[in-house]
Amino acid sequence: MEESLINVRGLKTYFFTPQGVIKAVDDVSFSIKKGETLGIVGESGCGKTMTALSLLRLIPSPPGRIVSGEIVCQGKEILSLPEKEMRKIRGKVISMIFQEPMTSLNPVFTIGYQIREAIQIHLGLKKKEARERAISMLAKVGIPDPSSRVDAYPHELSGGMRQRAMIAMALSTGPGLLIADEPTTALDVTIQAQILNLMADLKNELGMSVLFITHDMGLIAEMADRVLVMYAGEIVEECSVFDLFSSPGHPYTTGLLNSLPSATKSNGAKKRLRAIPGGVPDLKMLGEGCRFRDRCPLVVESCAKPQSLREIRLAAVSGPSHLVRCWKS
Amino acid sequence: MMEPLLIVRNLRTTFPVYGGLLSREIGRVKAVDGVSLKIDRGHTLGLVGESGCGKTTLGRSILRLLEPDEGELLIEGKNILTMGKRELRSMRRNMQIIFQDPYASLNPRMTAGTIVGEGMKIHGIASGKSLREQVVKLFELVGLPSDALGRYPHEFSGGQRQRIGIARALSLTPSLIVADEPVSALDVSIQAQIINLLLDLQEKFGLSYLFISHDLRIVRHISDHVAVMYLGKIIEEATREEVYSHPSHPYTQALLLAIPVPDPARRKKKSSLSGDVPSPMNPPPGCSFHPRCPHMENRCKEEVPLPREITPGHKAACHFAERFG
Numbered sequence: 051m052e053e054s055l056i057n058v059r060g061l062k063t064y065f066f067t068p069q070g071v072i073k074a075v076d077d078v079s080f081s082i083k084k085g086e087t088l089g090i091v092g093e094s095g096c097g098k099t100m101t102a103l104s105l106l107r108l109i110p111s112p113p114g115r116i117v118s119g120e121i122v123c124q125g126k127e128i129l130s131l132p133e134k135e136m137r138k139i140r141g142k143v144i145s146m147i148f149q150e151p152m153t154s155l156n157p158v159f160t161i162g163y164q165i166r167e168a169i170q171i172h173l174g175l176k177k178k179e180a181r182e183r184a185i186s187m188l189a190k191v192g193i194p195d196p197s198s199r200v201d202a203y204p205h206e207l208s209g210g211m212r213q214r215a216m217i218a219m220a221l222s223t224g225p226g227l228l229i230a231d232e233p234t235t236a237l238d239v240t241i242q243a244q245i246l247n248l249m250a251d252l253k254n255e256l257g258m259s260v261l262f263i264t265h266d267m268g269l270i271a272e273m274a275d276r277v278l279v280m281y282a283g284e285i286v287e288e289c290s291v292f293d294l295f296s297s298p299g300h301p302y303t304t305g306l307l308n309s310l311p312s313a314t315k316s317n318g319a320k321k322r323l324r325a326i327p328g329g330v331p332d333l334k335m336l337g338e339g340c341r342f343r344d345r346c347p348l349v350v351e352s353c354a355k356p357q358s359l360r361e362i363r364l365a366a367v368s369g370p371s372h373l374v375r376c377w378k379s
Numbered sequence: 380m381m382e383p384l385l386i387v388r389n390l391r392t393t394f395p396v397y398g399g400l401l402s403r404e405i406g407r408v409k410a411v412d413g414v415s416l417k418i419d420r421g422h423t424l425g426l427v428g429e430s431g432c433g434k435t436t437l438g439r440s441i442l443r444l445l446e447p448d449e450g451e452l453l454i455e456g457k458n459i460l461t462m463g464k465r466e467l468r469s470m471r472r473n474m475q476i477i478f479q480d481p482y483a484s485l486n487p488r489m490t491a492g493t494i495v496g497e498g499m500k501i502h503g504i505a506s507g508k509s510l511r512e513q514v515v516k517l518f519e520l521v522g523l524p525s526d527a528l529g530r531y532p533h534e535f536s537g538g539q540r541q542r543i544g545i546a547r548a549l550s551l552t553p554s555l556i557v558a559d560e561p562v563s564a565l566d567v568s569i570q571a572q573i574i575n576l577l578l579d580l581q582e583k584f585g586l587s588y589l590f591i592s593h594d595l596r597i598v599r600h601i602s603d604h605v606a607v608m609y610l611g612k613i614i615e616e617a618t619r620e621e622v623y624s625h626p627s628h629p630y631t632q633a634l635l636l637a638i639p640v641p642d643p644a645r646r647k648k649k650s651s652l653s654g655d656v657p658s659p660m661n662p663p664p665g666c667s668f669h670p671r672c673p674h675m676e677n678r679c680k681e682e683v684p685l686p687r688e689i690t691p692g693h694k695a696a697c698h699f700a701e702r703f704g
Contacts, residue, residue: 238429243651268639309571311600325571
């Protein structure tokens with residue numbers, strides 16, 4: 051079996067608000083292998099970003115707290131590390147790029163300074179060497195004229211260039227895992243295509259693992275090797291990207307795929323889409339049982355009982371196992 | 380043949396650019412630069428383009444929410460641009476808008492019922508008990524529970540808020556609705572619900588839509604005709620089938636190729652466009668797409684390509700469109 055880079059077991063991240071406890075991430079387990087791209091897909095509020103932030107222990111606290119679970123990365127249990135040790139993981143072993151590059155870059159420092167900072171802290175290079183490395187990283191992510199752009203401030207760059215600068219910063223320390231949280235959502239489609247190409251190239255070149263978070267099924271199909279589908283804080287399906295699109299097991303996954311307008315066929319045009327009725331449940335008032343049952347076309351009485359992730363196909367030569375949290379599949 | 384509901388001819392909307400020590404006007408941005416199009420009754424024109432291409436400005440200029448500099452805007456044969464304030468106000472009943480952000484476009488201090496009923500009250504269509512009845516009907520029509528009347532916008536989910544925006548737009552029984560990215564802020568499963576609602580309403584009331592979006596998948600689903608905009612100009616326009624199966628402008632082709640396909644078996648390396656959209660303050664000479672165009676030739680740097688018919692009903696603004704179509 052391939053070696054896994056990170057192992058997450060039973061992760062629970064809750065938010066304690068005056069109105070009640072929000073179970074943003076509720077008993078989530080997964081692992082990411084070396085060199086693998088794991089996609090997490092789900093709609094807003096399903097817990098995909100909070101899962102990622104938990105890996106870096108960046109949950110805003112209060113009100114949030116990692117209640118229980120275990121995250122083992124390169125032999126270290128992250129959740130029990132002292133803060134000082136944790137800082138050696140963030141940005142060095144695990145890096146992250148965010149949806150909106152303008153708000154995640156500091157507007158009062160040049161991008162060169164911000165990239166250099168990470169390099170100097172984590173790799174112990176001198177200022178001049180760090181600057182050289184920053185320039186070579188900017189060149190690597192396709193920023194034209196990197197030796198002068200290194201002194202540019204974030205507002206002097208376009209959205210696509212800023213996202214490239216973010217990627218340069220995240221990769222400058224040679225991390226084992228890159229978390230990309232909706233990295234192209236704020237970008238136009240032609241720029242999105244550029245950034246996705248760049249990420250795929252760099253991943254192959256540097257051999258890192260990627261946790262790719264998105265709400266877009268199209269991007270999952272383009273980028274991921276294996277996929278977790280999340281709904282209301284839980285993983286409802288886990289399988290290879292091919293299984294996800296050819297034989298989805300959970301009614302929610304099927305619903306998501308059906309509600310997409312066809313990108314290739316025009317005969318479906320102007321017809322009604324097969325929408326999923328209703329909305330996401332209130333995460334403060336979750337009972338037992340399947341969290342999708344109020345919107346599910348297949349719902350029956352026993353869906354009110356707790357559901358667990360079941361293997362509907364075992365790991366085989368042809369690919370990883372296929373897990374579904376639905377007793378009907 | 381019936382006359383189109385909306386005819387736009389050579390519309391131009393510019394914004395001043397201030398600069399220098401005294402913040403004097405130093406130039407103008409041509410946000411909409413000589414746009415012509417039409418929308419038939421009961422039809423949908425999808426308007427696509429990347430951010431900053433002028434699609435929102437065009438939508439708002441058509442409703443005269445922004446004042447165009449020149450051009451002609453005919454709705455049901457009447458020129459809106461020459462209308463006085465009073466005439467325009469009564470004309471506005473006919474043309475409504477749905478905004479992108481259902482969080483920012485509803486007044487947080489007004490109840491949903493008041494928001495939806497306000498237009499009818501102002502235009503003197505209904506008041507008192509009959510107003511309430513009309514509002515209840517509208518709520519039913521867009522799929523909101525009638526007990527939602529007294530609730531405030533923050534008590535609704537994003538999808539429900541967009542339904543309130545749609546009910547407000549419908550309240551004056553318009554014939555044209557400008558829908559400016561109406562589903563971009565919504566989750567996929569909710570997007571489909573709102574698209575279905577818009578299609579149902581179109582069928583029921585014979586509405587015409589100008590559907591503005593950057594999402595080519597949704598535009599393909601909802602439109603009869605599609606217009607592609609780049610730096611203030613329409614660079615291609617045709618029926619949906621034509622645009623998607625025979626794109627004739629290199630920019631349209633690049634946009635279509637950049638759509639992520641939800642099928643991992645067809646994963647391919649994208650031949651993406653290089654570079655960014657140029658600043659509309661300082662557009663390149665000649666064809667404004669030439670710095671990014673993979674088929675650029677010398678002529679493109681000097682001569683502005685005018686939109687012309689490539690095949691009947693299919694217009695493209697490219698010197699070499701026949702080669703690509």
